[in-house]
Amino acid sequence: MVLHIAEAFATKYFPTKYAVHIAVSILTILVLRAFSQGRKTNRERDLHARVILLTGGFTPLGLTLLQSLAQRGAHVIALSPEPIESPGVAVLVDLIRTTTSNEEIYAEECDLTSPSSIRAFCTKFLTGKDQRLDAIVFAHEHKHIGVPKLFSKRDSSQDQKERDANSLATFLITTLLLPALLVAPAERDIRIINVVNPFYAAAAGLPFSTSFATTKGEEDDKPVLPQSKSIFFQEGKRSLRTIIFTRHLQRVLDALPHGAQAPKAEEGVSAIPVVSSKLQKSNIVAISASPGIDRADTVSSIFNADFMSPTGSYLGLFLYLVLQPLLRIFTKSPVSAIQTILHVLFLPTPFKILANTTSATQKDPKDKATQQGPLDASVLEMPEEVLLPGALYSNCAAIKLGVKIPEELRDKDRQMRAENAKAKEKSKAKGKGKEDLKEEVLDIEDDGQYGGELAGRLVWEEYEVALKIWEKENPGPVEEDKAKAGAAQATSSDSQNPSSEKESVY
Template identity: 35%
Template structure:
């Protein structure tokens, strides 16, 4: 029927005019298809199974995070998805649907709000106490990686809205901090630091480095070289610029650059501590909590930053269309064809995250062409081919063309490592200073949380006495 209709339409004009019309519209369709294919970007082709692996997934109920969640679940991994609020019936229902569709019962959700260091601390304490899946003897439950996805959960924005006021975290004591900054920078730092003893113990028995995947906004590229200052993240500071309400992507870009810098510093410190530990291994039988006191295997953690690219969810959050704002709604509807054409869907944005989580690691003996008989190992412990072997082939003959190979501390976009001019002009001491400042901030917030707990306990203890007096 479609062919008959097409023949009838073309027969209305001369053969030459009909062919010209067909070529014109065919070329337009081919151009749209080509642009859409290009906009999809990197596609993860790794087929590794993750049975027996355990991952924490932050933002697992956001758009991109849900795609990562579904893919890891289908590969057999145990996943603990962190949600910023108490689990609602809709989140529980979604979790049950994921279990059913992936045939994986080892999918869980826990409350943990990255804008609240108290919530992070409470989650870590619960994990140390209750997470006993797969434990041996008196050992703590292990982790094989943490994935941070933008958008903490259902209803949480993935980007800052144009013209909106800055949102502030509610339980930071006497200090005020941006909710966006806490969720993308300080909260991630706090979670990794509080889980560090567990991560390092897990790394000691792992066949490959534990991966800490940090997703960042693509607006890091909007920051001009020489204009990045971590001190500008605090918009309440006397010498800091005002919050850019009309250009929120600049605020996102500053946080993204600070996050990449913090992750680089994390990798540098872990690698330095691992080298020192290998040179002088500790014989202590205790379980110390400080990084410098823990016996570290060689390069136990792999800290990576990943930019998923420009997503439809982030653009929708920027414009914030609603019936209460007719102009924003009209702009969104008018621009939607371009958004659909050039921006990524959630599944497409998740491909870069999966590639960083599953890709082979550069700098192994296989990459150096060693002939000592040692084989490079992937995240699942399987052997991977040496670089000197057949090009584009694994040890089992599988094609590896176009797959990611990751390097410690690097930023990846569309499956490739990218250089950031804005960070190239930053002094090397800035990363260490940012790390120290974030660590001190976390310590202050933990003290504030402890004081709040003490006040609540005192109030609960005095409440029965006051009631007896009233009687």
């Protein structure tokens, strides 16, 4: 009976003469969907005993990534702006522990919009018993910020402040935890992964500006560049800034005195692992990863289709639901979006390959003659793909990105370098024959990637300036109490000494 009904339905609505057209249409849709989902990583890695710090772990992308890491046995510390005792956090952590049979999943309270909360967490971590970190994944910057006026009446300046806060949170956590990473054993493979939104190309085509919203007007000598008010450009600017910062962070790591450290050769092996400077210099690798345009964190945020939020848009939610068939085809699911992040976590580094090669030479005692001297990675047969330090990965592949630096900034940099060179020559001439202590300066190589050393240095300096302003505008409870106590003390002092205003203060 059921077969007869199905046959009648198929005969009426799917005539036989259109069977080929229907088959071609279905095949086309499947191909388009497979293409839109992007590549899947062809790598795998055992993450047992690996400690991973994850920000944005309770967003759709973050939860999917958290579950994937837990399934591979990783020890994950997910940061949450809400207290860990809150039902939304505690239930999700227990659920992931149960479904993945991994008890090493933890949540820590850390509000990334508060610099004092970030400092409190980092201080707690650095003063704890176990300071091991194998990877830091900054997934909180992937979520799209900014809604068209059609779906929200929110002031765009608030969106810009939120973008800056997310970027500064990444910078602050990186700089605070970097000392713990630098003292880690040289054979430990450490990765810092910045997950960026997919709109970096919107800003790459225009002259790049390093300024944050909070630093505008701080320096009058900066050239004013034409900027677009488009939310896609603003998001692309944030993404591009993070990419440039990540590349420059790798330059700094490579330039450190202990940067060129390789895994130690095992006992009894005379081959010394040596890595070519073109491949890898530091055991800490900084990477940018773009998951692409996904439904949950990108499209729904653009439509403001959050029915749980009091500021959500009913129109945006309606359009988001109506467009689901197209969104399912042309946008990524969270499972597909995390593939690039997993790829940069799983890819081997030249250091790791050397360590495995050194261990392999130990197993063959007949080749002792070939074990003498250095084992150079540049002459070894590398696998089809190794992780490129400081690179940007999208769709499980490293991509090149051109960044336009305005000529005004380049001219200013040349002038500054010339002045510094003259000052250095004068100081050498004055101090000739004297043994003066010299300030150690890192010799950072200009590789020309993502705007080169100039763009990276300008972005880093802008981060430092914006961080000071951000911390000043968002004092923690301790700073607020100190400020109130100082103000009260000053008021009391003025009331007791009316003539204090006439006295000189040194």
